[in-house]
Amino acid sequence: MPSLRDTIADDLRTRIATGHLKAGARLPSEPRLAAQYKVSTPTLRNALALLQTEGLIEKIHGKGNFVRHPLSRLTYTGGRLTPDTDLHVTIRTTNLRASGDLIPLLKVPSHTPLTEFLYLTHQSESPRSLARIYVPRDLATAELPRCRPGWAETRETITARIPTSEEASTLRISSTLAVLAITRVAYDTTGRVIEAARLVLPGDRADALFITHRTSEERGTEG
Amino acid sequence: MPSLRDTIADDLRTRIATGHLKAGARLPSEPRLAAQYKVSTPTLRNALALLQTEGLIEKIHGKGNFVRHPLSRLTYTGGRLTPDTDLHVTIRTTNLRASGDLIPLLKVPSHTPLTEFLYLTHQSESPRSLARIYVPRDLATAELPRCRPGWAETRETITARIPTSEEASTLRISSTLAVLAITRVAYDTTGRVIEAARLVLPGDRADALFITHRTSEERGTEG
């Protein structure tokens, strides 16, 4: 037997899907909705929390609950985000020294001078992706590592998790919405780490795409 | 100012991290914990819900709340899961016909005969990954597509989301724990889809790794 919370969430979901509740529209206030569904406010809030983790609604303190605009999905492919038109990028550069996780990630000794590039991508006024790129200070230039000689290999590790509170607030997403976290490390021909990047993409509006080709030589060896 | 929920969650988190609460241990009952922290049961349950989304505890109805065993992380690499020792795989084969999402995914007409392979991977008694692989019936053999002649390209799309209730129950994870969802499509040299796979991996214990090499020819062209 489905819980009241799920029943209410289902109903609101279909109202959004069918267009009875349009993007950007404000939902009735929580006490009002609770009265409509004949439940207590905590139960109704529980249902709204579900829709929030799905990225369907946005709760704004003091204003109300709003149906979110279904923005086009971002796709992360080979270090780039597509579509890259209409994307606005803010970059902040900081100098720091290697510590914590960065030491094994960049394979450098503790306190090695590093440069951090903080990328914040916006699409139509709303933040869409957060990237922190770390480069050994002696390699730091305006150029991107993949455009620099010597780049030989990248390793991209992808995890799904809940955002930290900082990530949630900078991306302006619910702290219950899953994010795609990508750790990308680029190596040169000697195996030295040229850059390490940590990307965070909201799960409801981004995905990552990897394309693997098999060369004709590899195909030639088969029975 | 941090909420009571966050304060309690932080405290329990550090107790688990420091080993005061060991893996497999049962936490005191919820009314007991609520009394310890001097909060109401809903507030305490809210804190536990947080730990649950992080995969730190497991709630078992009628038994209690348990600290989860930190199982080694699975890594999905190139269609395989590592470590592949100690993994037990159950396969169920079903015949069906193309419908819904499968039609554009496999690029086949509606009602095309398909074979579904359902893979359920277990590690030390607990389910770890769920895969549904679809193959056009005329190509379905016991062989894996990537071992078969003609395979030329794969596209892997990765998203982060909350599991469906079915996925949560088969993987025995909380429905609030983020999962890594991978859609993998394999093409032959003519562009025909050989197989389409949908994989679901629990976010707290799995990640995906992609390694990109640049060939010496590509490196040779740079300035």
Add this chain to the structure above:
DNA sequence: GAGTGGTCTAGACCACGAG
């Protein structure tokens, strides 16, 4: 049957946003 977590109620009080 005793003890556990799951769901829900009907409120109280606080913090934020806009006029």
Add this chain to the structure above:
DNA sequence: TCGTGGTCTAGACCACTCA
């Protein structure tokens, strides 16, 4: 100031597990 959502309380009742 008013209406909004955010947090929290102190319970009730149900469902599940195990002896």
